[in-house]
Structure formats: structure tokens, C-alpha cells
Amino acid sequence: xxxxxxxxxxxxxxxxxxxxxxxxxxxxxxxxxxxxxxxxxxxxxxxxxxxxxxxxxxxxxxxxxxxxxxxxxxxxxxxxxxxxxxxxx
Amino acid sequence: xxxxxxxxxxxxxxxxxxxxxxxxxxxxxxxxxxxxxxxxxxxxxxxxxxxxxxxxxxxxxxxxxxxxxxxxxxxxxxxxxxxxxxxxxxxxxxxxxxxxxxxxxxxxxxxxxxxxxxxxxxxxxxxxxxxxxxxxxxxxxxxxxxxxxxxxxxxxxxxxxxxxxxxxxxxxxxxxxxxxxxxxxxxxxxxxxxxxxxxxxxxxxxxxxxxxxxxxxxxxxxxxxxxxxxxxxxxxxxxxxxxxxxxxxxxxxxxxxxxxxxxxxxxxxxxxxxxxxxxxxxxxxxxxxxxxxxxxxxxxxxxxxxxxxxxxxxxxxxxxxxxxxxxxxxxxxxxxxxxxxxxxxxxxxxxxxxxxxxxxxxxxxxxxxxxxxxxxxxxxxx
Numbered sequence: 001x002x003x004x005x006x007x008x009x010x011x012x013x014x015x016x017x018x019x020x021x022x023x024x025x026x027x028x029x030x031x032x033x034x035x036x037x038x039x040x041x042x043x044x045x046x047x048x049x050x051x052x053x054x055x056x057x058x059x060x061x062x063x064x065x066x067x068x069x070x071x072x073x074x075x076x077x078x079x080x081x082x083x084x085x086x087x088x089x
Numbered sequence: 090x091x092x093x094x095x096x097x098x099x100x101x102x103x104x105x106x107x108x109x110x111x112x113x114x115x116x117x118x119x120x121x122x123x124x125x126x127x128x129x130x131x132x133x134x135x136x137x138x139x140x141x142x143x144x145x146x147x148x149x150x151x152x153x154x155x156x157x158x159x160x161x162x163x164x165x166x167x168x169x170x171x172x173x174x175x176x177x178x179x180x181x182x183x184x185x186x187x188x189x190x191x192x193x194x195x196x197x198x199x200x201x202x203x204x205x206x207x208x209x210x211x212x213x214x215x216x217x218x219x220x221x222x223x224x225x226x227x228x229x230x231x232x233x234x235x236x237x238x239x240x241x242x243x244x245x246x247x248x249x250x251x252x253x254x255x256x257x258x259x260x261x262x263x264x265x266x267x268x269x270x271x272x273x274x275x276x277x278x279x280x281x282x283x284x285x286x287x288x289x290x291x292x293x294x295x296x297x298x299x300x301x302x303x304x305x306x307x308x309x310x311x312x313x314x315x316x317x318x319x320x321x322x323x324x325x326x327x328x329x330x331x332x333x334x335x336x337x338x339x340x341x342x343x344x345x346x347x348x349x350x351x352x353x354x355x356x357x358x359x360x361x362x363x364x365x366x367x368x369x370x371x372x373x374x375x376x377x378x379x380x381x382x383x384x385x386x387x388x389x390x391x392x393x394x395x396x397x398x399x400x401x402x403x404x405x406x407x408x409x410x411x412x413x414x415x416x417x418x419x420x421x422x423x424x425x426x427x428x429x430x431x432x433x434x435x436x437x438x439x440x441x442x443x444x445x446x447x448x449x450x451x452x453x454x455x456x457x458x459x460x461x462x463x464x465x466x467x468x469x470x471x
Contacts (some may be wrong), residue, residue: 036369037334043369044329047360048322054359056164056203064206064452072449 119396124302129179132295156192166197220441221365232419344381354386
């Protein structure tokens, strides 16, 4: 049987662990944010390359058309399946 | 050391030539606005004729749709707003032009949405890029949904811009203080082209003059964009470096300054789409930058207004100020009220999630919102 005293000690230990994990999480988040900002600076240094990407291309519209038709077929087939009650194996 | 010096001097010579071209293109833009104004006035026979010609747009929804469709087709809000300034200079009533200016804001968002299609092959990347693009769409749609009814009910944009235009123009001459030289510089070229088309009947002479102005606007904005993109890339980098890790106000400011530098909101808002796609920039960082772009793009119409001669210069300035006031008010209202502020990014995120799973929705959205619905509405009214 755990005594009340033992329970309180254990609870204190767990709370300390939670605090520690929280602090670690906060630190890691901060590190990640700093790393992301470094990456942002690095990408901004290559802004001239992004200028070329920042224009609409006809090929992309064509790709959208193809993907849209595929997805539309899937959506229609899903709808039909739900109406008829049949399921794909 | 000699080759390096020669290289540097060649580079600086190239820079000088490019800046001279920029000056030339700005001059061409100003001349073009003057030509559209004069041509439109000439063809329509003055303010009454202009009013009759644009009678279809007296319905504000029609004006809005016309502005949106025209911008989506030419993919440049600067071109459309400059043409609107020219039309106002030619007699188009400011009240009719206000919804058109708002429509240009909606139409310009199609460009970055199309740019986001470049990521369609990768689901996650596309979701991020598409939400970064559509946050602009949702913000501008929301701004119009708030401000168009407000303008119809109160006319606050028209009256505030009138007050500001009165404040800016000098006395009876109705010309912007200190910018008279612009009109002096552009008038001879406009008169030259008027002379060229002078032998034609009034209607055709005016149409030819306005169309030549339109062609000049296209040429000047396309080349200006290309030149400034090349010349201002260093400045754009500096602005973005400074904005990284700072608050939304810096984001808005950098978006505004970058758009002023490259004279194109489409370029700026499209530029951040691939940066969002690769996950380096988050939607919450892109959102204020986009709003800054909306404000920065108004500089073109203001610049164009300086070219208009005579009493119509006042109205040209007024409509340019409407563009500025509308965008500033939208940012101040929507971005400052927290429950309004979260609507565009939330909608953009949710729509991107659904759209990345069902790409046909993207196609329906782009074709429907920017082209089919406006075309149907125009056809119905016509």
C-alpha cells in the first residue's frame, strides 16, 4: 500500500518532471523557430530565383486540369458508391 | 585588377541605362493616361457621353464585376486602375468608377492563385501554397463585401477622397501642387497623337487615341515590372530580411514597400507563394505582407493621376485616392478587429485542405469566381 507521504513525494517528482519537459519543449520550439528564421534568411538570399517561379505558367494550368479531372472522377465514383451502397474491395 | 574595374564600370553603365528605361517607361505611362483621358473624352463627346457609355456600370455590382474581369484577364491591377484613372479623366463619373476599382482588387488575386498551381503535384506543398494565395482572395472579397455596401449607403470613400483631393490640389487651377511639370511634360506628346488622329471622325479619332494609350499602358507596365524586378531585387531582399522575425506591422510595411519598389502587387503576392509552399514562411507571416501589397499597389494610380490635365485632374486624383483609402481602410478595419482578422486565413486554410484532396474544386473556383460568374453577370446586364 502506498502511504500518503509516498504519494505526495511521487506527485512532487512527477510535477517536477512535467515542468522539466515543458521547459524542454519551450526551448526546442524556440530553437526550431530560430532555425526556421535562419532558413528564411537563406531563402530570401535566393529571391531572384523565386522571381522566376512567381509567374503563372500554362503547364501548371494543364497539370491542374488533369488532376482536377482525376479527382472529379474519384469524387463521382465515391458518390455513386455511397448511393448504390457498394464498396470497393 | 583591370578586368574587375572594367566589369564594375560596365555594370554601372548597365544600371544607368536600365534606370533611364525605367524613367522612360514611367513617362510613357503618364503619357498613356493622358491619351486615354483625352481619347475617351473625344470619343464620348464629354462627361454626358461618358456617362451614357458606362450606363451599364452605374449598377455597382456591374462595375465591380467589370473591374474584376478586366483585371483577371490582363492579370494586372495596375493596368486596370491606371485605365480607370484615364477614363475618369475622360468624364467617367467617380461614383461609377469606385466599384470598378474595388473589382480590380478582386481580379488581381487570380495571379498568385495560378502561381500556386505550380505545386499541384505535391499535396502538402500545394496546400500551403494554395492557402497563401487564397488568403489574398478571401481578404479582398471580404473587404469588398464590407466596403461596397458601406460606400453605396454612405458614400464615405467618395466624400473622403474628395476632401483629400481638395486638400492636395492648389486653388482654382485644380492641379497638384508641385506636380504641374508632369502635365507640361506629357501634354506635347498627347497633342502630337491627337494631331495624328485628327483627320479621323471624332468617334474614331477618340477611339484610336484611347487604344494607343491602352497599348502604351500595357507596354509601360510590362517593361516597368520587368526592369524593376531586376533593379530592385537587392532592395526587396533587404526589406524581407528586415521583416523576418518581426511583427505584422513590419510585414505590412515590407509588403507595401516591396510593391512600391516593383510596381506590381501580383509579383509580390506571387513571390511569396513558392516560399510558403516549401514551408519556410507560414500563413500568419504571409497574411500581413499581402495586405501591405494591397496598399503599395495604389501608388500606380496616384502616379497616373498626376498626368491628367485640366479640371478633370481633380477627379483623376480623387479616384486614385479612393483606391488608396479603400485599401488602407480595409487593412485598418479587418486586421485590427480580431474576429474579422482571423476570417481570411481560416477560410484559406480550410479551403486549401479540401482543395488539396479535390483538385476539381480549385478549377471550379478559379474559372467560376474570376471568369464565368463575372462574364455571366455582364452578359445578363448587357
